[in-house]
Amino acid sequence: MTYELYYWPYIQGRGEFIRLALEDAGAAYNDVARGKEEDGEGIPALLAIMNSKDAERPPFAPPFLKAGKLVIAQTANILLYLGETEGLAPASVAGRHWANEIQLNLADFLVEVHDTHHPIAKSLYYEDQKPESKKRSELFIKERIPKFLGWYEKLLARNTSKKGWLIGAKLSYPDLSLFQVVEGLRYALPNAMKKAEKDVPRVIELRDKVAARPNIKAYLASTRRIPFNEKGIFRRYPELDS
Amino acid sequence: MTYELYYWPYIQGRGEFIRLALEDAGAAYNDVARGKEEDGEGIPALLAIMNSKDAERPPFAPPFLKAGKLVIAQTANILLYLGETEGLAPASVAGRHWANEIQLNLADFLVEVHDTHHPIAKSLYYEDQKPESKKRSELFIKERIPKFLGWYEKLLARNTSKKGWLIGAKLSYPDLSLFQVVEGLRYALPNAMKKAEKDVPRVIELRDKVAARPNIKAYLASTRRIPFNEKGIFRRYPELDS
Numbered sequence: 001m002t003y004e005l006y007y008w009p010y011i012q013g014r015g016e017f018i019r020l021a022l023e024d025a026g027a028a029y030n031d032v033a034r035g036k037e038e039d040g041e042g043i044p045a046l047l048a049i050m051n052s053k054d055a056e057r058p059p060f061a062p063p064f065l066k067a068g069k070l071v072i073a074q075t076a077n078i079l080l081y082l083g084e085t086e087g088l089a090p091a092s093v094a095g096r097h098w099a100n101e102i103q104l105n106l107a108d109f110l111v112e113v114h115d116t117h118h119p120i121a122k123s124l125y126y127e128d129q130k131p132e133s134k135k136r137s138e139l140f141i142k143e144r145i146p147k148f149l150g151w152y153e154k155l156l157a158r159n160t161s162k163k164g165w166l167i168g169a170k171l172s173y174p175d176l177s178l179f180q181v182v183e184g185l186r187y188a189l190p191n192a193m194k195k196a197e198k199d200v201p202r203v204i205e206l207r208d209k210v211a212a213r214p215n216i217k218a219y220l221a222s223t224r225r226i227p228f229n230e231k232g233i234f235r236r237y238p239e240l241d242s
Numbered sequence: 243m244t245y246e247l248y249y250w251p252y253i254q255g256r257g258e259f260i261r262l263a264l265e266d267a268g269a270a271y272n273d274v275a276r277g278k279e280e281d282g283e284g285i286p287a288l289l290a291i292m293n294s295k296d297a298e299r300p301p302f303a304p305p306f307l308k309a310g311k312l313v314i315a316q317t318a319n320i321l322l323y324l325g326e327t328e329g330l331a332p333a334s335v336a337g338r339h340w341a342n343e344i345q346l347n348l349a350d351f352l353v354e355v356h357d358t359h360h361p362i363a364k365s366l367y368y369e370d371q372k373p374e375s376k377k378r379s380e381l382f383i384k385e386r387i388p389k390f391l392g393w394y395e396k397l398l399a400r401n402t403s404k405k406g407w408l409i410g411a412k413l414s415y416p417d418l419s420l421f422q423v424v425e426g427l428r429y430a431l432p433n434a435m436k437k438a439e440k441d442v443p444r445v446i447e448l449r450d451k452v453a454a455r456p457n458i459k460a461y462l463a464s465t466r467r468i469p470f471n472e473k474g475i476f477r478r479y480p481e482l483d484s
Contacts, residue, residue: 121381
């Protein structure tokens with residue numbers, strides 16, 4: 001089966017967390033909204049599912065994944081599914097819920113990253129909420145980055161398997177997502193991250209281990225990896241950095 | 243087995259979504275942080291787990307649930323677990339992921355509700371971010387309430403079972419959470435909700451059906467239901483209402 005991923009084609013965004021899982025697993029997938037309209041793909045194909053007048057279970061927002069007849073939305077929910085089908089998570093009840101718990105924490109962190117440049121409303125431009133963004137970013141850098149990264153560092157230190165992964169002795173999907181969060185923060189807030197990284201050496205080691213995995217390495221070097229930009233979640237606005 | 247729920251004792255907050263599921267299921271549970279310190283309960287019992295120096299899987303934040311040896315955090319993750327153990331979700335793969343998808347959407351909505359009074363930082367008081375809260379609330383009322391409630395209304399309209407629940411022909415845990423969101427919005431933003439409710443009659447019918455369930459009715463009338471207040475997620479600040 002070839003999975004179909006539906007996500008905005010211009011940004012990494014939340015879709016990137018799904019791409020990294022599919023790429024690491026070596027799964028066959030079609031990034032539909034990046035295809036050509038004349039082939040029945042592109043954004044119209046995404047919107048056709050979103051705006052369907054009779055779908056019983058219409059997604060609220062991208063990303064969503066088609067796996068055969070199943071359509072699954074919400075990043076952490078898609079990863080929960082792929083964790084099982086692609087062997088990217090422990091099989092035990094305890095392990096599956098622990099992977100989901102870490103992923104949901106990463107999702108919470110991501111909302112806070114987004115709100116550093118959109119503290120007032122998603123529907124307004126950054127330029128319309130700059131003073132508020134500066135205030136929010138200062139406290140995000142001071143309080144939230146250390147709190148979240150510090151938790152991941154603690155989990156890595158306490159994982160008795162000592163293989164450098166978040167859960168047990170092998171990679172699971174939250175490792176891939178944590179890699180992406182580090183990459184994103186390095187892009188968006190390089191000064192703040194330079195300082196923050198000193199306190200989380202295990203997180204950075206994990207980032208390096210993920211980057212070195214053959215499938216991920218090939219993916220990052222390919223055109224399938226959309227560059228970071230100022231339309232996504234992680235945006236480089238130097239005035240927000242420390 | 244008696245579940246142990248750990249959550250801040252002063253507020254409904256995210257813990258309330260767990261309480262509603264446990265109460266509706268008639269499950270035996272101990273709301274530990276509301277117990278007495280001399281019995282080894284209360285907030286110190288919660289903090290002992292949070293701040294454990296050697297737990298391999300320490301929760302990032304409450305709520306968390308102890309189920310035998312398992313400790314599970316993140317509201318949607320706990321509900322995913324209870325959905326299975328307490329029969330509060332469909333058993334099929336598609337049904338479980340659909341319930342989780344709706345719950346994660348409700349979680350997203352809840353973050354936006356919280357940020358109406360905390361757009362700049364969780365660590366600041368509301369009084370220190372009032373002008374920003376007013377701006378955020380105006381757009382939340384205008385854009386976000388109709389968008390989220392409108393999606394739930396659509397799901398109810400399209401559920402082919404036509405029994406008034408979000409999924410299939412019987413109640414599942416997202417129904418209980420949607421009830422709580424309606425109750426919370428009615429408390430926090432009564433004027434805005436009075437207007438918004440006109441467009442979502444099925445959501446309001448669902449709210450009424452949940453409130454009439456014997457276990458929920460008994461719970462809401464009991465002292466176990468903490469009243470809404472201005473320390474929780476849903477706060478009544480009249481200046482933020484329409």
